[in-house]
Amino acid sequence: MIPQLKEIIVEKEHFLTEDKMMEIIAIAESTPGPLAVNSATFVGYQQKKILGAFFATLGVVLPSLIIIFIISLFFDTFIANKYVAYAFSGIKCAVAFLIIKAAIEMFIKLEKTVFNIVVFLAVFIAMLLLELFAISFSSIYFILIGGCLSIFIYLILYFKNKSKNKNEEEKK
Numbered sequence: 001m002i003p004q005l006k007e008i009i010v011e012k013e014h015f016l017t018e019d020k021m022m023e024i025i026a027i028a029e030s031t032p033g034p035l036a037v038n039s040a041t042f043v044g045y046q047q048k049k050i051l052g053a054f055f056a057t058l059g060v061v062l063p064s065l066i067i068i069f070i071i072s073l074f075f076d077t078f079i080a081n082k083y084v085a086y087a088f089s090g091i092k093c094a095v096a097f098l099i100i101k102a103a104i105e106m107f108i109k110l111e112k113t114v115f116n117i118v119v120f121l122a123v124f125i126a127m128l129l130l131e132l133f134a135i136s137f138s139s140i141y142f143i144l145i146g147g148c149l150s151i152f153i154y155l156i157l158y159f160k161n162k163s164k165n166k167n168e169e170e171k172k
Contacts, residue, residue, distance in 0.1 A: 002102035005039055015043050022109060030143055036060050115153055119146060 002025060009015045016024070028038035037060050044056025071078055078084055110116055123142055130137045 001036055001098065003098060003105070005036065006105075009039075009043055015047060018109070022106065025106070030147070115149075119149060 005025075006018070006021055010018050010021050024039050024042050025035070028035045028042065031038055037057055040056040040060040041053045044052035044054070046052075047056075107120065110120070123146070126137075127142070129135075
């Protein structure tokens with residue numbers, strides 16, 4: 001989803017810069033709701049305020065809603081079809097590829113600070129170990145832990161800079 005959003009929003013339509021898109025993805029990933037809906041709402045608001053947000057959100061939600069409604073009318077027959085089962089297996093592979101591709105692109109563009117690299121490696125190793133040992137751990141906890149660590153590091157740097165500025169003022 002992220003590569004398609006980036007291609008349309010940044011490269012094709014030039015609604016946003018790539019940096020702004022990365023910010024939106026980070027915010028949309030950490031807020032409740034689907035990434036596409038959150039991103040569409042934000043981009044719509046950036047372009048045409050409340051009306052833009054409404055119609056952008058509607059444009060993302062309505063097609064899926066209609067398709068899901070139609071499928072629900074004959075879901076049992078639909079899911080029993082072996083070709084549908086094969087299609088879902090292929091879709092799982094494609095989704096995994098798109099997620100990995102988006103993660104690699106975001107990592108390449110990520111500012112390479114010690115903190116960012118340590119957090120990335122810690123989360124990657126933790127997720128790998130949790131998956132290998134089949135331990136259930138919600139990704140929400142990773143987001144919360146990352147947010148808490150970011151606030152903690154920010155406060156450390158803030159007070160460090162504040163005391164540094166205070167010391168420099170005292171020397172003058």
